[in-house]
Amino acid sequence: MTALLLDGPTGRLARSSLVLLLLAAIGVFHVWSRTRVVAVGYALGELQREHVALTAEHDRLRIEVETLRSPAVLERVARSRLGMAPPAPGAVSAAGPRFAVAGEGGRGMDGLRHPSGPAEPSRSDVREVAARTAAPPVVLARRAPSSGR
Secondary structure, three states: OOOOOOOHHHHHHHHHHHHHHHHHHHHHHHHHHHHHHHHHHHHHHHHHHHHHHHHHHHHHHHHHHHHHOOHHHHHHHHHHOOOOOOOOOOOOOOOOOOOOOOOOOOOOOOOOOOOOOOOOOOHHHHHHHHHHHOOOOOOOOOOOOOOOO
8 A cells, every 4th residue: 555655856856846746737727718708808899899899880870760650751852752742722621520321321421522433322212222122012921710620
């Protein structure tokens, strides 16, 4: 059961070698960690510059959107690019809240007495069609009860 003895000249050499190896390993680790810190610092600086640039672009685009939403710019774009113009005087009539009159086929809603279209026949049209297509009335006679044969 002899263990490695660190006594004597060989033991002192072994201890010195072990301490030197440990110090070298610590030195290599320190240099490696410092290079990693520097590399990550450069990457962080690049990301911060990119963040500043993107924030500036975001602010510029937000201002552009708000500018384009202004009524004056909207009107200018509508007239120049889309060829739109305000309606002629009298071309627009406002419909107020009015009540429909039963049997008028939708007329009276806007106050203009528009004629009803094919999807909405007026009451008189319905009566005319019903009168033309009506079959003569059928008269049914009732039989007297049978006398139990």
